[in-house]
Amino acid sequence: MDANLELYRVFREVARHSSFSAAARELYVSQSAVSQAIGNLEKSLHTTLFVRGAKGVKLTGDGKLLYDYTESALSMLEKGEEMLEERAKLLAGEVKIAAADTISKHFLLPYLQKFNGGHPSIRIQVVNRTSMQSIALLKSGAVDFAFVNLPIKEEGIATVKCMDVHDIFVGGRKYKHLSPYPMAPSELIKYPLIMLEGISNSRKYVDRYFMEYGILLEPEIELGSHDLLLEFAKIGLGISCVVKEFSKEYLEREEVFQIPLETPIERRSMGLSFLKNVPMSAAAEAFYKTVVSGE
Template sequence: MHINLELYRIFYITAQLGSISKAAKELFTSQPAVSQSIKLLEEKLGGQLFYRTPRGVSLTLEGEVLFKYIEQGYGLMQTAERKFLELKNLTLGQIRIAACSTTCKYYLMKYLEEYSINFPNIKIYIKDQPTYKIVRALEAGEVDIGILNMNIENTDSLNINKVFKLQDCFVVGEKYKTVSEKEISLKEMLDGYPIILPEKGSDRRDSIDNYISSYGLKVFPQIQLSSMDLLIEFAKKGLGVSCVVEDYIQKELEEKQLYKVSIKEKIPERVLGIATHKNIPISTATEEFIKLIKV
């Protein structure tokens, strides 16, 4: 049986107010229109819903049974409308972000902090993943925003909302300071000093390996680490030449805790993109976060 939901709404309002005239005012329509709708609903259901009283209308036994169920459904619809408005007004919702831990700490953190202050009721979920997993998560709808390396081959399914560049470099602490005092070749550095690199499988390690192999060289790092903080600290402690992101160590360079090694073969910049899926609508919460990071 197919019955227009509007007929149930008119029935619900009339039963709640106990008056056809009051229902007409509430619904911004005429009394005959309300009466006709009720009559149509009764015909479709095959039974009487109201009977007239001196004060208006009252529910029949069948009408009372119907009202109990309609009341529950109407309440759920009102709750749904309220939750929808909460999502649109950013008093409820979530954003799911995928990025590597280094990007989270050195790039995203300031935006996450500001966003959580502006929208304290929005839940923020973070996944620490490499680029290929971020793409999969975006395509599967598991995350709303991904921050990934732009060296991926296929970005047709993605909207890139912003790109920014990062420059990798090699640094040393006080122990190996002399290596920073003149320009040397990549081969000299690899052959002459203990090398500290990001661990295998990370986006940065793939980028560095590609850079080194492009000059026909191989690297056999003495130390491989998972975090930028450790790469910085190991270099500061004099344990070798460490590959870090120059943009993130300005303080250490200024305070002469680290020294940049000048390599003849310049390391290419890495380009990162802030991506969403083209075919998956973004929520208001996600849209506001993207606006924030695009400023």
């Protein structure tokens, strides 16, 4: 296509008004500029688009054909420009997030509530995945952010730490008698253990702790939900490894009791990951600021 987009804008206005002078007023240009633009377009397309008459101009057959396509194409472009402007002003747009259900419930929810309150027109999409699955979605471009258990070392991924957490062991009333006395890892594994599935970063972190003592964990029960870890411990099925910060209500209500280790598991972190060197949309940037800066 040799003709530039502005020539088609001029063509549309002339066709709408059946007048060069009216089109010129609409476009805030001179009538001669409109005439020159139409002449250049006709030359480029090797056809005549208008028939000039005493009462103005009328579209030729080729002109009518071109006008239908021009009107549709320019309307789509203008709609796209409007949508981009709305996104820039945070009047539209979306933020896509991947996060494990535990992080979603115990960390992410307050930020989602705050962001939605300040930007109700922005659509929020959250998918529940493990940390590594969330990172895979991020790298594929399917989501803007991944909330993950750290550490994460992936090329092209930047991560901001959001909070520290502590892995602890808890039991229900059946195991309350163990709570006053710190226990060696070799003693703890004599009891039925309830752990997260081995694919989770959280579980791998705890596995590494026990490997330092030469212990390969073989839990009686493996689950995919942190809440179920607490519920299973509560009814006495075994001793669960949970996140202390996400178990406060159970501990405060004495539904479960912490069973301390002689050497506590070192704290770990949770963070917000995003693609390096990829500009964020206005909506994504606003969400990032809500989480990281508290804005």
